[in-house]
Amino acid sequence: MYVHPIRPDLDIKLVPVEMRQEESKVAVLLNANAKRVDEKVRRALTHVVPEGDLFLTRTFEEARAVAETVVERRYQTVFTGGGDGTFVGFVNEIYNALERKKAQSPLMAWRAPRFGVLKLGTGNALANLVGASPMRGDGVVDDVLRARAGQVHGVLKLEMLVAEGKRSPFAGIGLDAGVLNHYVELKRTLGHGPFGSLIKGGAGYALAIAGRTIPSYSLRRRPEVEIKTRGIAYRVGPDGRPVGNPMGPGALLYRGPAIVAACGTVPCYGFNFKVFPFAGTRRGMMHLRVGNIGPTEILPNLYPNIWHGRWSHENLHDFLVEDIDMKVDSKVPFQIGGDAEGYRDHVRMSVWKQTLELLDFHSAQRV
Numbered sequence: 001m002y003v004h005p006i007r008p009d010l011d012i013k014l015v016p017v018e019m020r021q022e023e024s025k026v027a028v029l030l031n032a033n034a035k036r037v038d039e040k041v042r043r044a045l046t047h048v049v050p051e052g053d054l055f056l057t058r059t060f061e062e063a064r065a066v067a068e069t070v071v072e073r074r075y076q077t078v079f080t081g082g083g084d085g086t087f088v089g090f091v092n093e094i095y096n097a098l099e100r101k102k103a104q105s106p107l108m109a110w111r112a113p114r115f116g117v118l119k120l121g122t123g124n125a126l127a128n129l130v131g132a133s134p135m136r137g138d139g140v141v142d143d144v145l146r147a148r149a150g151q152v153h154g155v156l157k158l159e160m161l162v163a164e165g166k167r168s169p170f171a172g173i174g175l176d177a178g179v180l181n182h183y184v185e186l187k188r189t190l191g192h193g194p195f196g197s198l199i200k201g202g203a204g205y206a207l208a209i210a211g212r213t214i215p216s217y218s219l220r221r222r223p224e225v226e227i228k229t230r231g232i233a234y235r236v237g238p239d240g241r242p243v244g245n246p247m248g249p250g251a252l253l254y255r256g257p258a259i260v261a262a263c264g265t266v267p268c269y270g271f272n273f274k275v276f277p278f279a280g281t282r283r284g285m286m287h288l289r290v291g292n293i294g295p296t297e298i299l300p301n302l303y304p305n306i307w308h309g310r311w312s313h314e315n316l317h318d319f320l321v322e323d324i325d326m327k328v329d330s331k332v333p334f335q336i337g338g339d340a341e342g343y344r345d346h347v348r349m350s351v352w353k354q355t356l357e358l359l360d361f362h363s364a365q366r367v
Contacts, residue, residue: 083338161265225290235318325346
């Protein structure tokens with residue numbers, strides 16, 4: 001049944017699908033709450049995007065209404081601007097709207113749009129993955145113009161995972177989610193005060209890590225995590241190759257203390273932090289990484305080895321999995337797509353049965 005070989009050296013950015021047809025209907029969806037979605041960006045986009053195709057949202061309710069409009073108008077391409085969380089939010093709302101339309105009108109052909117990612121977030125994991133242009137100059141505007149002119153000749157077939165009903169390229173519990181939760185708490189506490197502008201973006205993340213995350217994880221007892229597979233799973237070694245035989249449903253993958261347990265279908269988080277070096281090496285599977293490593297060991301090895309996915313440790317465990325169930329003996333921080341989701345003691349994550357198409361700007365003609 002599982003006939004595709006594991007390919008640890010595969011770079012998922014190098015397998016674009018040729019896209020021949022020209023773009024005619026392009027929508028741009030912006031998250032007005034994102035730091036980089038400012039008046040300058042909005043004004044620049046109004047010069048290249050018709051007024052009716054440029055959407056600015058501030059709430060989940062507005063995003064849901066925009067998603068309904070996108071599906072109704074049958075846009076061929078939809079750009080999102082505001083970071084990975086913005087992308088995840090709009091993708092979920094659009095696919096949820098598509099499912100409602102298919103249920104209401106099953107005889108009509110409802111097709112998902114292709115997606116483009118504008119580099120307007122803090123970490124920009126997906127924007128980096130597809131080679132989106134930086135903000136300097138007219139990069140963001142140029143990406144939209146190239147798409148509308150049919151100059152982006154490839155798409156990336158992106159696999160996603162599903163956690164708590166949300167589709168996302170990554171999700172996890174523990175240290176990484178703790179940083180996000182601490183950052184959210186920091187903004188909630190100080191974001192509206194005199195230092196509010198100083199704690200947004202990278203500076204805020206650094207303050208959250210140094211002031212909250214590392215101290216809290218250095219002092220607290222590490223939670224006990226149990227992970228079982230609900231599908232086929234492989235343990236993989238530091239080179240990404242399988243170790244031992246494949247494991248079937250119900251097999252215990254890990255039981256013990258852990259500082260982080262996360263899954264990804266793309267190699268990197270924001271800032272090209274390669275957390276999941278084996279993501280994309282086998283279709284239909286995501287990379288599960290479990291670590292029981294203290295901050296004092298992580299910090300001196302963080303760059304370049306950990307950052308570039310080249311670090312191995314006896315307490316760093318890697319798997320390729322289809323569907324897993326995580327149980328924790330206490331509530332721990334949880335994140336989906338880079339957005340803090342509070343605290344959980346039980347999480348299920350599985351590979352989404354569909355793929356979506358992302359414009360691949362590595363193939364775009366730079367003119």
